[in-house]
Amino acid sequence: xxxTGVQAIIPAFQELKVCAEAxxxxxxxxxxxxxxxxxxxxxxxxxxxxxxxxxxxEVSKLNLxxxxxxxxxxxxxxxxxxxxxxxxxxxxICYGHVNPVIAGTLVKEFVAGDNPCLxxxxxxxxxxxxxxxxxxxxxxxxxxxxxxxxxxxxxPTDIEQYIANGGYLALxxxxxxxxxxxxxxxxxxxxxxxxxxxxPTGQKWEICRNSAGKPKYAICxxxxxxxxxxxxRSIIESDPHSVLEGMLISAYATGxxxxxxxxxxxxxxxVERVQIALRxxxxxxxxxxxxxxxxxxxxxKLFQGSGAFVCGEETALIASLEGExxxxxxxxxxxxxxxxxxxxxxxxxxxxxxxVRHIINNGAEWFAGIGTKxxxxxxxxxxxxxxxxxxxxxxxxxxxxxxxxFEVGSGIPNGxxxxxxxxxxxxxxxLPESALDLPIDFDSLKKxxxxxxxxxxxxxxxxxxxxxxxRYFVEFTQRESCGKCTYCRLGTKQMLEILTDITKxxxxxxxxxMLQHLAEGVKAGSLCGLGKTAxxxxxxxxxxxxxxxxxxxxxxxxxxLMCPDLIAYYILPHKCERSCDACVGTCSVEAISPDKKRIKxxxxxxxxxxxxxxxxxxxxxxxxxxxxxxxxxxxxxK
Amino acid sequence: xTEEKIKQHTRQVLKSFSKKKGNLIPILQRVQxxxxxxxxxxxxxxxxxxxLPPIHVYGVVTFYNQFRLNPxxxxxxxxxxxxxxxxxGGYITLDAWKRRLSIGAGETTTDREFDLDTVACVGCCxxxxxxxxxxxxxxxxxxxxxxxxLLAFEREREGKKKQ
Ligand SMILES: Cc1cc2nc3c(=O)[nH]c(=O)nc-3n(C[C@H](O)[C@H](O)[C@H](O)COP(=O)(O)O)c2cc1C
Ligand code: FES
Numbered sequence: 001x002x003x004t005g006v007q008a009i010i011p012a013f014q015e016l017k018v019c020a021e022a023x024x025x026x027x028x029x030x031x032x033x034x035x036x037x038x039x040x041x042x043x044x045x046x047x048x049x050x051x052x053x054x055x056x057x058e059v060s061k062l063n064l065x066x067x068x069x070x071x072x073x074x075x076x077x078x079x080x081x082x083x084x085x086x087x088x089x090x091x092x093i094c095y096g097h098v099n100p101v102i103a104g105t106l107v108k109e110f111v112a113g114d115n116p117c118l119x120x121x122x123x124x125x126x127x128x129x130x131x132x133x134x135x136x137x138x139x140x141x142x143x144x145x146x147x148x149x150x151x152x153x154x155x156p157t158d159i160e161q162y163i164a165n166g167g168y169l170a171l172x173x174x175x176x177x178x179x180x181x182x183x184x185x186x187x188x189x190x191x192x193x194x195x196x197x198x199x200p201t202g203q204k205w206e207i208c209r210n211s212a213g214k215p216k217y218a219i220c221x222x223x224x225x226x227x228x229x230x231x232x233r234s235i236i237e238s239d240p241h242s243v244l245e246g247m248l249i250s251a252y253a254t255g256x257x258x259x260x261x262x263x264x265x266x267x268x269x270x271v272e273r274v275q276i277a278l279r280x281x282x283x284x285x286x287x288x289x290x291x292x293x294x295x296x297x298x299x300x301k302l303f304q305g306s307g308a309f310v311c312g313e314e315t316a317l318i319a320s321l322e323g324e325x326x327x328x329x330x331x332x333x334x335x336x337x338x339x340x341x342x343x344x345x346x347x348x349x350x351x352x353x354x355x356v357r358h359i360i361n362n363g364a365e366w367f368a369g370i371g372t373k374x375x376x377x378x379x380x381x382x383x384x385x386x387x388x389x390x391x392x393x394x395x396x397x398x399x400x401x402x403x404x405x406f407e408v409g410s411g412i413p414n415g416x417x418x419x420x421x422x423x424x425x426x427x428x429x430x431l432p433e434s435a436l437d438l439p440i441d442f443d444s445l446k447k448x449x450x451x452x453x454x455x456x457x458x459x460x461x462x463x464x465x466x467x468x469x470x471r472y473f474v475e476f477t478q479r480e481s482c483g484k485c486t487y488c489r490l491g492t493k494q495m496l497e498i499l500t501d502i503t504k505x506x507x508x509x510x511x512x513x514m515l516q517h518l519a520e521g522v523k524a525g526s527l528c529g530l531g532k533t534a535x536x537x538x539x540x541x542x543x544x545x546x547x548x549x550x551x552x553x554x555x556x557x558x559x560x561l562m563c564p565d566l567i568a569y570y571i572l573p574h575k576c577e578r579s580c581d582a583c584v585g586t587c588s589v590e591a592i593s594p595d596k597k598r599i600k601x602x603x604x605x606x607x608x609x610x611x612x613x614x615x616x617x618x619x620x621x622x623x624x625x626x627x628x629x630x631x632x633x634x635x636x637x638k
Numbered sequence: 639x640t641e642e643k644i645k646q647h648t649r650q651v652l653k654s655f656s657k658k659k660g661n662l663i664p665i666l667q668r669v670q671x672x673x674x675x676x677x678x679x680x681x682x683x684x685x686x687x688x689x690l691p692p693i694h695v696y697g698v699v700t701f702y703n704q705f706r707l708n709p710x711x712x713x714x715x716x717x718x719x720x721x722x723x724x725x726x727g728g729y730i731t732l733d734a735w736k737r738r739l740s741i742g743a744g745e746t747t748t749d750r751e752f753d754l755d756t757v758a759c760v761g762c763c764x765x766x767x768x769x770x771x772x773x774x775x776x777x778x779x780x781x782x783x784x785x786x787x788l789l790a791f792e793r794e795r796e797g798k799k800k801q
Contacts, residue, residue, distance in 0.1 A: 041775065042764055234761070267761060268773065303664070307703035308701065422721065458721045472724055
């Protein structure tokens, strides 16, 4: 870089920063109340857009000096829609489960009046004497937010809010460093890829930088194919510029000229937010030619995936960018040597890239000081399934699974018992209670048979069948297998057939050993990561829950009462409150009718096991039960 | 839609693209966005534009789950079968949709009102089980809610008829 280039950077950035800070201060003008509504996809599904409109309507009706803005996801998805009201004289207060009626009340009572409506409060954002703050929640002691820090607090469609909160500062700093120095910093930080494999990021960049061939490319992998994970979506929807900044720094370090963000088509809101972010960054000269007056030029294009899990695999992703079907290629050569259009290409996960700015800003030592020896930094998980606090969490590496599930996630709802935690999606595994004290890091999870994967964490309780979950994942990978190599194509098919037989009660005892044998074969013989890891859900459930397999095979019984072919719904005659008709009305197929004494009876021939009657039967009667094997249902006389 | 119309729409889309093979998927996405599906004529048109054998285009279209070869229904129903949704009864919800619409996943009702399909996680796992109705993710959709949603559509249709 020429010296004039370097010298131009500071004033160019300074100008942007001053502007952005003035904009941010203007937003929080003294005396004005600011309402933020979380409208990421999780919020929208819970009705956040209606809530947003209700706030806007009420504010304009009462003609108040109050700004209503949209932000991303705070991670407390269990309480969506979430709203934060910052009123002068009060701490900023976070409200959960808000609906349009509550929104109207909050404006009337709190914004216009002085009643903070404690009944709707989730917590305050800072410590105060009035309301318990979120930082005093037990979970806060385990959390450490680096890359989720902005999420839910700034408007993702407003680049100035990002800049005012320290955004693009790392880019400015990096541009004043030599690219080798940037790589060195990332290397020393110990950052490993968060896309699943955990490859050292700095090393990947170095290989790309040192590989011959021009132009070089930088790709952000936002395909997030794990069907139970939503971290990348949330980050892109809530803080898209942090991803762009990471890409810019990586491109500067490797010498890439063109970048691609590869986003899943199933995430329309993420796509939209990236488009807006790209437009704004270009407008401010943070993207495009001669960025910030330096002689570094880089552009980013958005590419929408088309719904194929295997395209998350880097070589398949590249094939799809080239206009091919997304089938993986044998590595080496690795993309860093020969990637997109045969040129050196770095592919990094969304989270990996988002860490970069923090490393540049705070230094490699700071980052390396968080987490464990082999796994530096934090881990981000999407908690879902049978857990009280579903949502996003960020904890230092080395935190135990138990802490994440029971302290941060507040455990299992409805007084049920924990059974297993599924980590890493279709490539990961199911870990039982006995593994809960494992520290979360790349290596210990692998040893237990699971995998960090992308960060999906689905908690399963006593009602979840372990054979069924194995069957579910194998069905998924079998369908998504691209068919290129035999082990994966045929092996997953055979595994699926055996698992299906077992869940339908047609399994034989020798099938279990055959399954183990096949799983090991597919693991050893497949070409890409999809096939190599597809057996993990089977292998871990066999390892930790073999008794469930055996119950299905030997007794035709599903211990968790889940497999539809192995259960029957039954109404306990002595519990049925005869004058109540709740189950009759709710049955999808008119399979329930009263007998002479008006006790309700299910016609087993007609029953489609839709679970409606079990939900409908009032709690105080609790007369509907599931029985397994179905033969347990006493034969009734009409 | 007539063949001629399909070709016209496709050419309209092609205008904003250069003849690079890497544009294949974005082009197909844009064409499907306009037509709702990818008819044979459209694929042929795209193949010619990019100078690719039609079989390549067909191969790509059938590889990716997003592309469809037949026209969609007026309303799209996508039942999420991601891990969280599946474990919270997504498969029961899918059964309910199938029963009520009398079609299987990947099919369209004969009156072309609805098409039914599955999707693997739309990122709203916390609201499981999720059904995406006309692009809008709806949370906690069980068989009873399926009936409610269908009823709402029926009302709407009747309301329109009266007008
Ligand atoms: C079947 C399969 C699916 C994958 N899906 C993803 C994905 O959705 N997102 C992702 O970032 N990486 C995914 N990966 C990993 C990528 O191949 C690649 O390792 C990663 O994007 C590299 O980025 P990182 O070094 O930042 O982790 C997948 C790998 C396989 C084998
Ligand atoms: S599993 Fe259905 S939205 Fe994620």
